[in-house]
Amino acid sequence: MKKSGAIRWFLSLLLLAAGLTGANAKDQIPLADYIRPFVGAQGEGNTYPGPSAPFGMIQISPDTDKTNWNTDSGYEYTDPTILGFSLTHLSGTGCPDLGDFLFMPQVGRQDFVSGPKDQPELGYQSVFSHDDEAASAGYYKVKLKKSGATVELAAGERAGILRFTFPASDAASIMTDLNHVINGNRWRVAQARVRIEDNSTITGFHLVNGWAKERYLYFAARYSRPFDSAEIISSGKPVIYNTYRFRSHNEAAGTNLQFFAKYKTSPGEVIQVKVAVSAVSAANALANLDAEIPDWDFEKLVAATREKWNQELSRIEIEGSPEQKATFYTSLYHAFLVPNLYQDLNGEYRGFDQNIHRAKGFTEYSVFSLWDTFRAEHPLLALIQEPRDSDMINSILAHYDQSVDHLLPMWELQGNETWCMIGYHAVPVIVDGYFKGVKGFDLKHAYEAMKATATNPDYDSVAAYAKLGWVPCDQEDESLSKTLEYAYDDWCLAQMAKALGKTDDYQTFMSRAASYTNVYDASIGWMRPKDSHGNWRAPFDPHVFGGSDSNDVTEATSSQYSWFVPQDVTGLIALMGGKEKFIEKLDSLFSAEQTEAFKKDLSTNDLRGCIGEYWHGNEPSHHVIYLYSYAGQPWKAAERLHQVVSTQYGSQPGSLCGNDDCGQMSAWYLFTCLGFYPVCPASDYYVIGAPQIPRAAMKLSNGKKFTMIAENISDQNIYVQSVRLNGKAWDSPFLPARAVSSGGTLVFNMGPHPSEWGTGSTAPD
Amino acid sequence: MKKSGAIRWFLSLLLLAAGLTGANAKDQIPLADYIRPFVGAQGEGNTYPGPSAPFGMIQISPDTDKTNWNTDSGYEYTDPTILGFSLTHLSGTGCPDLGDFLFMPQVGRQDFVSGPKDQPELGYQSVFSHDDEAASAGYYKVKLKKSGATVELAAGERAGILRFTFPASDAASIMTDLNHVINGNRWRVAQARVRIEDNSTITGFHLVNGWAKERYLYFAARYSRPFDSAEIISSGKPVIYNTYRFRSHNEAAGTNLQFFAKYKTSPGEVIQVKVAVSAVSAANALANLDAEIPDWDFEKLVAATREKWNQELSRIEIEGSPEQKATFYTSLYHAFLVPNLYQDLNGEYRGFDQNIHRAKGFTEYSVFSLWDTFRAEHPLLALIQEPRDSDMINSILAHYDQSVDHLLPMWELQGNETWCMIGYHAVPVIVDGYFKGVKGFDLKHAYEAMKATATNPDYDSVAAYAKLGWVPCDQEDESLSKTLEYAYDDWCLAQMAKALGKTDDYQTFMSRAASYTNVYDASIGWMRPKDSHGNWRAPFDPHVFGGSDSNDVTEATSSQYSWFVPQDVTGLIALMGGKEKFIEKLDSLFSAEQTEAFKKDLSTNDLRGCIGEYWHGNEPSHHVIYLYSYAGQPWKAAERLHQVVSTQYGSQPGSLCGNDDCGQMSAWYLFTCLGFYPVCPASDYYVIGAPQIPRAAMKLSNGKKFTMIAENISDQNIYVQSVRLNGKAWDSPFLPARAVSSGGTLVFNMGPHPSEWGTGSTAPD
Numbered sequence A, B: 001m002k003k004s005g006a007i008r009w010f011l012s013l014l015l016l017a018a019g020l021t022g023a024n025a026k027d028q029i030p031l032a033d034y035i036r037p038f039v040g041a042q043g044e045g046n047t048y049p050g051p052s053a054p055f056g057m058i059q060i061s062p063d064t065d066k067t068n069w070n071t072d073s074g075y076e077y078t079d080p081t082i083l084g085f086s087l088t089h090l091s092g093t094g095c096p097d098l099g100d101f102l103f104m105p106q107v108g109r110q111d112f113v114s115g116p117k118d119q120p121e122l123g124y125q126s127v128f129s130h131d132d133e134a135a136s137a138g139y140y141k142v143k144l145k146k147s148g149a150t151v152e153l154a155a156g157e158r159a160g161i162l163r164f165t166f167p168a169s170d171a172a173s174i175m176t177d178l179n180h181v182i183n184g185n186r187w188r189v190a191q192a193r194v195r196i197e198d199n200s201t202i203t204g205f206h207l208v209n210g211w212a213k214e215r216y217l218y219f220a221a222r223y224s225r226p227f228d229s230a231e232i233i234s235s236g237k238p239v240i241y242n243t244y245r246f247r248s249h250n251e252a253a254g255t256n257l258q259f260f261a262k263y264k265t266s267p268g269e270v271i272q273v274k275v276a277v278s279a280v281s282a283a284n285a286l287a288n289l290d291a292e293i294p295d296w297d298f299e300k301l302v303a304a305t306r307e308k309w310n311q312e313l314s315r316i317e318i319e320g321s322p323e324q325k326a327t328f329y330t331s332l333y334h335a336f337l338v339p340n341l342y343q344d345l346n347g348e349y350r351g352f353d354q355n356i357h358r359a360k361g362f363t364e365y366s367v368f369s370l371w372d373t374f375r376a377e378h379p380l381l382a383l384i385q386e387p388r389d390s391d392m393i394n395s396i397l398a399h400y401d402q403s404v405d406h407l408l409p410m411w412e413l414q415g416n417e418t419w420c421m422i423g424y425h426a427v428p429v430i431v432d433g434y435f436k437g438v439k440g441f442d443l444k445h446a447y448e449a450m451k452a453t454a455t456n457p458d459y460d461s462v463a464a465y466a467k468l469g470w471v472p473c474d475q476e477d478e479s480l481s482k483t484l485e486y487a488y489d490d491w492c493l494a495q496m497a498k499a500l501g502k503t504d505d506y507q508t509f510m511s512r513a514a515s516y517t518n519v520y521d522a523s524i525g526w527m528r529p530k531d532s533h534g535n536w537r538a539p540f541d542p543h544v545f546g547g548s549d550s551n552d553v554t555e556a557t558s559s560q561y562s563w564f565v566p567q568d569v570t571g572l573i574a575l576m577g578g579k580e581k582f583i584e585k586l587d588s589l590f591s592a593e594q595t596e597a598f599k600k601d602l603s604t605n606d607l608r609g610c611i612g613e614y615w616h617g618n619e620p621s622h623h624v625i626y627l628y629s630y631a632g633q634p635w636k637a638a639e640r641l642h643q644v645v646s647t648q649y650g651s652q653p654g655s656l657c658g659n660d661d662c663g664q665m666s667a668w669y670l671f672t673c674l675g676f677y678p679v680c681p682a683s684d685y686y687v688i689g690a691p692q693i694p695r696a697a698m699k700l701s702n703g704k705k706f707t708m709i710a711e712n713i714s715d716q717n718i719y720v721q722s723v724r725l726n727g728k729a730w731d732s733p734f735l736p737a738r739a740v741s742s743g744g745t746l747v748f749n750m751g752p753h754p755s756e757w758g759t760g761s762t763a764p765d
Helices: A003-019 A282-292 A298-313 A322-335 A377-384 A386-402 A426-435 A443-454 A459-468 A479-499 A503-519 A566-575 A579-591 A604-608 A624-630 A634-648 A664-674 A737-741 B003-019 B282-292 B298-313 B322-335 B377-384 B386-402 B426-435 B443-454 B459-468 B479-499 B503-519 B566-575 B579-591 B604-608 B624-630 B634-648 B664-674 B737-741
Strands: A061-063 A084-086 A102-107 A126-136 A139-144 A150-155 A159-166 A169-177 A188-198 A201-209 A215-223 A229-234 A251-254 A257-265 A269-278 A316-319 A348-350 A356-358 A411-413 A685-688 A695-699 A705-711 A719-725 A734-736 A744-751 B061-063 B084-086 B102-107 B133-136 B139-143 B150-155 B159-166 B169-177 B188-198 B201-209 B215-223 B229-234 B251-254 B257-265 B269-278 B316-319 B348-350 B356-358 B411-413 B685-688 B695-699 B705-711 B719-725 B734-736 B744-751
Touching: A061 A139, A061 A150, A102 A159, A139 A298, A150 A298, A159 A169, A159 A282, A159 A298, A188 A229, A188 A257, A188 B188, A188 B201, A201 A257, A201 A282, A201 B188, A215 A282, A229 A251, A251 A257, A257 A269, A269 A282, A298 A322, A316 A322, A316 A664, A322 A377, A322 A664, A377 A386, A377 A426, A377 A664, A377 A695, A386 A426, A386 A443, A426 A443, A426 A479, A443 A479, A459 A479, A459 A503, A479 A503, A479 A566, A503 A566, A566 A579, A566 A624, A579 A624, A579 A634, A624 A634, A624 A685, A634 A664, A634 A719, A664 A695, A685 A737, A734 A737, A737 A744, B061 B139, B061 B150, B102 B159, B139 B298, B150 B298, B159 B169, B159 B282, B159 B298, B188 B229, B188 B257, B201 B257, B201 B282, B215 B282, B229 B251, B251 B257, B257 B269, B269 B282, B298 B322, B316 B322, B316 B664, B322 B377, B322 B664, B377 B386, B377 B426, B377 B664, B377 B695, B386 B426, B386 B443, B426 B443, B426 B479, B443 B479, B459 B479, B459 B503, B479 B503, B479 B566, B503 B566, B566 B579, B566 B624, B579 B624, B579 B634, B624 B634, B624 B685, B634 B664, B634 B719, B664 B695, B685 B737, B734 B737, B737 B744
Parallel strands: A705 A744, B705 B744
Antiparallel strands: A061 A084, A084 A102, A102 A169, A126 A139, A139 A150, A150 A159, A159 A269, A169 A257, A188 A201, A188 A251, A201 A215, A215 A269, A229 A257, A316 A695, A348 A356, A685 A734, A695 A705, A719 A744, B061 B084, B084 B102, B102 B169, B133 B139, B139 B150, B150 B159, B159 B269, B169 B257, B188 B201, B188 B251, B201 B215, B215 B269, B229 B257, B316 B695, B348 B356, B685 B734, B695 B705, B719 B744
C-alpha cells in the first residue's frame, strides 16, 4: 500500500464515521439541507414541493392546477396561482391523480370553487410569488396574496400539520374542498362525506374514479382553535336544516362538498390544523392522527421529519460541490419518496380486492410504477433500503394474492391496478431483490406468482408471444416493446428458476428470453414489429414514435427501443453486426438529426431531454449509454453520461427534463454519479460508466460500506483512466455485484482524455 | 272455581302444552302454513312476497317495478312483468329503496336493461302469471313466460339460494344487474364493482345514493355449475381487453354493471346460485355464504327457514277460522320480518358513522321505522321477543353513539339516518322496553341518550318547543304534529327519570309532556298550530291534510291528529269538554263526510282505509278507536274495531289498505285480536277493546303464559259483555301491564249488543 493511499484510506474512515451521525463531515451542513424540493416542479419532472416523510403515506403540498393533464403532481412552478394545499401527491408520474382534500385559507368572501386559471380574482385560488415561497426537507411555506394568509406545511408518516397565519379579519376561514382531485379534466369524485365530529374536529371521505378507478380515501382534521362557526357546502349550497324534517348541518354526503371552519382572527393569529389520512376508514384516519401527532408542536414535526431525512440521506455520504450535493441529495430524496406507506397504524390496509386486510409480517406499500422503477430505483433500494424493499416485495405479492386475474401488479395505485404501461416488471424487482440479498419474503410464493403472471393466458398477448416468439402486431398494440420487455422479464424469471433448481422452467424462460432475436430486422438494422404470420410491419419507420401510424412501440421510436436487450447485450451486439457496427449505430442514435416526424410527439421540455434521438426524459433510454461499455468504448459512455448529468439534472425547478417517475430518473442519476449502473437488474454485475462526483460512501443495508473515490475528477477530467477495486487494478467495465455488496472501495482515476481502460473486456454471460 | 271453568282451564293447559311443539293442537297444520306472503303486495301494503328468515338480513324477492314511487317493496301484485329477483327488500315502508343485486335468467337474447314497463318484449323483464306463481314461508316460485325458466327462491339469515330450472338452450344465462335498485326514479348507484372470483363464484358491491344517502352493500354468489363462459357488461358494453393495455374481463368498476353467467342447458336443467350479502365487505359476504349454506340443498334451506317460522309463530297460538289464522299468522309474520339483522357472522357491521364496528354483547339490527313501530310493533316485541328487542335497543343506542348530532335514530336504514318522519320515538321504544322487562342494555347510557336527544338544540325546533311550550308554526313545518309527539315522548322520558330517581328531570319532562294543552284551540275544538308569538295559524282547516296550505300536520288532518295525547287521555277529555263532548267529537271523526278537500291527497287505496275522516291506513289513527274505552263507551270501540278488522285486514294480496310500515299495521291487528292495545306505550296498562278471535295463548319471553279466551265470539257477538281475569271479574277496560306479564287468563264473554261492561271506569293516572 502506498503512503498516499493509506492516508486517503484513513481519511475515508473518518468521513464514514462522521457520516453515521447524519451530518456532513467536512462542512457539518446537515444532509437534509441539500434537499431542493422544487427540483422537477417545473415542466415535465412532475414532482411536488410540499413536505413528505421518507416513503410517507401523506404528502401535503400546494396545488396550482388540477385539470392540466401534464401537471400530474398538481404543482407547476410557472403557474401564477395556488388553488390550495392537498394531502396526497404523486411524485413524477406521467398521469395525474390524488390531490385529495384541499385546504385553503380565505379571508372575506368565502368561495367554494377554485375558479378559472386566467381569472385569479374569481374563486378561492390565490396569486402568489415565489419570493414569498420556501421549501425544505419536511417543510413548505407560502404567503397568499389574496388573503394575506401565510401557509406552512409539515408532514409525518400518515399525519401532518397545516399552519395558517391570518391577518385580522371578521371573516377568516379554512376551507376543505372534498371535490378537489388532480383530475386532468377526466377523473371525478363519485362520493364524498364530511362530518363535524366536534367543535374542532372533522372527518371526511371520498371515493374517486380516477387513474385508480375505485379509490377510497379518508381523512381526519383537528383544529387548534374551536370553530367560531362551521359550515358544509354541498353542490354550492349551505347544508342547513330547512324546517321540514331534520337535515344535519354537521354532516353531509354527496359528490361536491366543501367544509368551512370560520373564525374571527386577530392580526397575525396562528391557527393550526392537524391532518391524517387512511384508505380504510375515518376512524383509522383519526387514530393515525392522534397517535402520530399528539401535540400541537409544528416545529417539532418539521424537525422530526427533517431528522428522518438526515438519517435516510446519510445512507450515501458524498463529497462534491454544493451544487453537486444539492442535486445528489435531492435525487436521493426523490428516490426515497415512493413507493408510499399504505397501512394504518393498526396494521389495516385496503387491498387490491378492496377488502380490508391486515399485513402479516410486513408493512404494506403502494404506488408501484414498476415499468420505470425496476430499472434503477428498486436496485438502489435493494442495496440501501433492504427492509423496505422486502416490504415492497411482500406488498407486491399480497397484490398478486388479491388479484382477480392472478397477476402481479403492473402499475399499482392505492389498492387499484391502473394497467398502465407494459410488461411484468414486478418480476425483475423480485428477482433482483432476491439476488441482491433482499430477505423476508416467501420465495416459493414469489416464484409461483411470477410464473403465473408470465404464463397468464389473458394478459397482453403473452400466450401468443409464448407460442410465436413475438407479440404479433396485428393482434396487440405496442407489440415490439412488449416482445422486448417480456423477453427480459423472462430472463429474470429463468435466473430464479435456475437458482431454485427448476431446470425445465429455466429452459422454457431462457428460450423465451431470446425472443428479441425474432423482432430484429437485419435488413433495416432495427427491431421491428412482426405480425402473427411472421410478416414485418409495413410501412415502418424506426425513427418515429410508435414506429408508424400504428402504436407498435411504447412511448418511443424503434431506434430508442432496439437497445432493450439488457439480458444479452453480447447477443444484441452480434445481431447488429459486431461491436464496430454496434457502436456506429449507437453513435447514430446520439447524432441523429431530429426530423419533424420525430419531434411531432415531443414537447419543448421533452426535446430538451433529447440528444439526437436519445431521449433521457423517458425510461427506454436509461440503460443505453452504458451499452458503449459492452462494446469496448467505455469512454464514449463517459462522454454521454457527463453530458446528460450536466444538462438534464440540477438543483433548479426546471432541472428535470422528464417525469421523475417515482424516483427512477433520480435513481439513474445516483447510480451514474457512483460510477456504475444496473443495466441488467437481476444479473450479478453492474456496468461501470464514469463517476460524476469526487467521492461517495454508501452504507449498505447488509451493514457493509462501499466507498467510491474519483481521483482528479473535474469538469474536464471526465474520462476513466484506471480503476482499483479494494486496492487492486480493475480493468473491466463490469463490476460484480458482490464487489459492491461485500463492501470495499472502488477508486477511479480520472483524466481529460479517453483512455484504453475497459476497452478490452467482454460482458459477463 | 266453577266446574265449567275448571274444565276450560284444563283444556287450555292442554292447548298450551300442544302449542310448545310449534304445531297447531287442533288440526296439526304447521303454523308457517298460514303465512300468506302475498298479503300487502297489492296496493299500499308495500310488502314483498319473497322468502325471508325471521328478522333476516337477506330478503330475496321478485321485483315488478323499480321506478314507481309507490311500489316501495319492488313488487306490485297487479304488475304484468317481473324484472328479476333481488336480494334485499323493505317491508311495508312508504318510501322505496333496496332491491340490491337483481338476478334474472335469460334464454336466447341477453339483455342488460329491464326495458319499459309497457313493452315487456323489450329488455330482460318477463311476463308472468299468478297461476305460475307460489309463495309460502321461506319459499317463492314463479315460471317466467319469456325464457320458460322457473325460478325458486329460498332465504336463510344472511344467505339464500336461487334455483333456476332452464329449458334446453344454447344461450341460457343468469344475469346479475348491479345497477338495479328500487329507486322510485330518484335514487342512483354511485359506484359498483363486480369480480369473477373463479369459474363459479362472483362477488360484487354497490354504493347507492338512495333514501339512505350513502349505502354500501356487498354480495357473493356461488353457482352450482361452472360457467361455460362469463361476461361483464359496463354501461352497455362488454368488458374486454382492447389489445392496448390490459383490461381485465374478470372485474369491473363503474356505475352501470351487469354480470352474465352463460350456459348451454339441457331440458329441465337446474342451476342453483347461492347468494349472501354484507354491508362490510365482499370478503364478509363470501364468509357469510360459505358458513350459512355449506351445501347445495335447496329443500333443506326452505325447511330450515320454515321451521324457524313455525317456532317464531308458536309464540302466539290461536283458535279461529282458517281465514282468521291466515290473517293472524301473516300479520305475525310481517311483525317478525323487521327490524333486520345487520351484522356479519364475524360480528362486524357498518355503523352510523360508516366505520366498521364489532357489536359487543349484542346483535346489531337495522331498519328502524320508529315513528310507526313505537306504537304496537315494539310493545309486541317487548312481550314476546325480549332478547331481540334488547338487541334492537342496543342497536339504537349504538346508533346514538355513532351519531354526529348525538341523536337517537329517527328512521334508520342500513347505517344511514334518513331523517324520515318526526319526533324522537326511540324514547318510547326504550322506555316501554324498560318497563316491560326488556333487559340487557345500559340504563344510564340509555337515559343519557334519550335526554340528549330530547334537548338537542338543533333538532326540529325542540329548543323552541322547550321554551315556548309548542313548536312554532312560523319556524317549523309539521309543527302541530311535532308538538304533540314531543309531548308524548317527553312523558315517556319523564317516567324513566322518575324510575331512576331523577326528580328534576321528571318535573321538567312532565311539564313538557303537558305541552299538548298549548295547541288545543277550544274555539274550534281541535288542535291547532301556533306561531312563535302565540297566534293561531290562520287560515286553518282541521279537516284537510296539513291543516291548510301550510304543512302543519304530518300526513294527516288535525281532526286525526288531535287525539294524539296517549299520555293523558283524561286531560284531553277534559280539554275537549268532558266525556260526552269527547265521544261526540270522536263519533264525528268516523261519521264525517269526506269533502273533496279531504280526499285530494288520498289515493283510492288510502280512501279504502278511511271511515269518515278516521284513516286506518296511517299510524296517527291507530290508537284512536281505543279512546272510546277511556270515555266510558268501550262498546263503540268494539264496533269500530270489528269494522276495521273486517274491512282492512285479510289474507288476500290487497287486504292491507295502508303501508304495513315494518310491522306496525300488522302489530295493531295482533293486539286488537287479543282484545287489548298499547294505547300509551311506556305506561303500565293496556286498553281493552274487543277480542277478534276465539282464543289465543301467548308465550311471553319471561317464560309466563298469557291466555285470552273470547267466549261466544262470532261476527254478531262482537260486544264485550263481561271479563274475567284469572277467574275474577274485571270490570275496567284498563288492563294492568303486570296482568299480562305475570301470565294468566283473560276471559271475555261476548254478545250481540253493547253492554254496560267497562263504562264506569276511569283511566289510570
